Amino acid sequence: MPLFNDFGFTDEQKMMRQSLLKLAERALPPAKIRELDRTDGWPTEAYRALAKDGWLGLPYPTEYGGLGGGYKDIAILLETLSYHYACFGTTYMTSVIYAGLQLLHSDSEGLRQDYMVPMIKGDLYLAFALTEPQTGSDAASIKTYARADGPDYVVNGQKWFITSAHVADYLVLVVKTDPDVRPAHSGFSMLLVDTRAPGVSIKPIETMGRHTTHTNQIFFDNVRVPGRNLIGAKNGAWxxxxxxxxxxxxxxxxxxxxxxxxxxxxxxxxxxxxxxxxxxxxxxxxxxxxxxxxxxxxxxxxxxxxxxxxxxxxxxxxxxxxxxxxxxxxxxxxxxxxxxxxxxxxxxxxxxxxxxxxxxxxxxxxxxxxxxxxxxxxxxxxxxx
Incomplete structure (x- = not known):
């Protein structure tokens, strides 16, 4: 490990890195990494090991079972996991950082208790869905639309290049809920969508690398989402x-x-x-x-x-x-x-x-x-x- 110096780390951060290295070496040995890369597999056992040791809760408050870590702690964890295997860092980041923190910062204690806490325990895996076929860098131009229908929303549209959606239990989905408002991003909302819901279809995209946390396209055909699964304020997601x-x-x-x-x-x-x-x-x-x-x-x-x-x-x-x-x-x-x-x-x-x-x-x-x-x-x- 030629560059793994720990200048500026606290004693706790030094211990954290050593613990994570040992976990990665034990749960995801080199032969397993090569197998996963070759077969487009997913590091299920290694992710469970992270959950068992409490690492999924690093950026979350202690009252939810988290560790209350800061940004530097997150950087140390991700650097360490990615040193071992790039996709291991991405596996963590997708659910814990991209999707899970949206639930933490929402105004719904119900969503936090029902979905975020199980995610911290490793019982649920979340993916984050923003990008669409025609809206990569131009995120404000998304077209996936959620129409209010009684107490629910009905979603239609498509997402593209969504990491680890193929293993996710739920998606934190960015949608338009007001297609006429200007500027366009003023009409964005986020919904928590069950990947097993009728009308959700997930298909892998074959890519050059990142075979373990490979990317996916997702289609939504009249997918009904309970109104209580709105994350944050309606039209307030930007x-x-x-x-x-x-x-x-x-x-x-x-x-x-x-x-x-x-x-x-x-x-x-x-x-x-x-x-x-x-x-x-x-x-x-x-x-x-x-x-x-x-x-x-x-x-x-x-x-x-x-x-x-x-x-x-x-x-x-x-x-x-x-x-x-x-x-x-x-x-x-x-x-x-x-x-x-x-x-x-x-x-x-x-x-x-x-x-x-x-x-x-x-x-x-x-x-x-x-x-x-x-x-x-x-x-x-x-x-x-």
């Missing part, structure tokens, strides 16, 4: 979405930082053992400099992630910093895997070694969670440009 997306960027950065460190470790181990012309290839300056570049990039991903998390813990306005962290960490993650592939040559390109998986999995980072081009739009707007 503000909650913006709060959630800001945290999402920091979390994606933490995952990128973890995966980047794994790429450094794999490449360094290979280069010190691969003998060419009578010596390890790490002795050749051209390879040593590539490894140094990888370490610089991975360390920068860590630094920007933790600085951002500390700002958020302090209550500072970190909108620009979360966008910067997301760009730096995900770009550097992919570049580390890309350089690592070159260091390993044909071995890195072969399915026998893990570098090809890190390369495939890391490519999503600059695209998902608001593309890095969109993050630059956010930065320039905050700069007043």
């Amino acid at each position: 503000k909650a979405l913006m709060r959630g997306l800001n945290l999402e960027r920091m979390c994606i950065a933490a995952c990128g930082a973890g995966n980047a460190q794994k790429a450094v470790e794999i490449a360094q181990d290979y280069a010190t053992q691969r003998i060419q012309f009578g010596q390890p290839i790490s002795r050749f300056q051209v390879i040593a400099h590539k490894l140094a570049d990888m370490r610089i990039k991975a360390e920068m991903a860590r630094l920007v992630t933790y600085r951002t998390a500390e700002m958020m813990d302090a209550g500072a306005d970190a909108r620009m910093e979360t966008a910067i962290a997301k760009i730096v960490a995900t770009d550097n993650d992919f570049e580390c895997a890309h350089i690592g592939m070159q260091v390993m040559g044909g071995a890195g390109y072969s399915m026998e070694h893990d570098m090809q998986r890190l390369f495939r999995d890391s490519r999503l980072g600059p695209i998902g969670g608001g593309s890095n081009e969109i993050q630059r739009n956010i930065i320039t707007k905050l700069m007043g440009l």
Whole structure:
């Protein structure tokens, strides 16, 4: 673990990271990771282990069975899980961060008790559904519509690129409830939708990487949702979405930082053992400099992630910093895997070694969670440009 220093961590955070590493190594060994990647499986046993040890409650208040952790604690957890396996971090993030926290910040104690608390215990898994086929970066243009019908809502539409929806019990679904209001995002609401409800159809999307937490398309055909499953105020979802997306960027950065460190470790181990012309290839300056570049990039991903998390813990306005962290960490993650592939040559390109998986999995980072081009739009707007 070449970059896993713990400078600036509390004793509790150091213990947390060691505990999480041991859990990951025990519940999700390398052979199992390769099997899941090959078969598009889902890390059920490892996720249950996280639930059993109470980690699903890290960002939640103690009165709901949580641990009351802060943003830096979340960053440490996600960096650690993603260092072990990128999709392990995403598995956690999807239900606990993206979907579950929307329930925490809603005004419904019933939803918190009936769905959030079981989610913390590991009895329910949630997914978050915002993106649509024609509305990726332009989130304000979603078309999935929920029409009020007596005490219920009736939902019609389609969602696209929804992570882990295929294993979710419920979806936190973003819909239009007022299609005529301007600006359009003033008519957004969130509903908690049972994935087993009549009219819900979930189909996998085949992708280059992230085979474990693969993405899905979801169709809604006159799906009836109880009115009590409205999350927050009707037509008031946009503000909650913006709060959630800001945290999402920091979390994606933490995952990128973890995966980047794994790429450094794999490449360094290979280069010190691969003998060419009578010596390890790490002795050749051209390879040593590539490894140094990888370490610089991975360390920068860590630094920007933790600085951002500390700002958020302090209550500072970190909108620009979360966008910067997301760009730096995900770009550097992919570049580390890309350089690592070159260091390993044909071995890195072969399915026998893990570098090809890190390369495939890391490519999503600059695209998902608001593309890095969109993050630059956010930065320039905050700069007043």
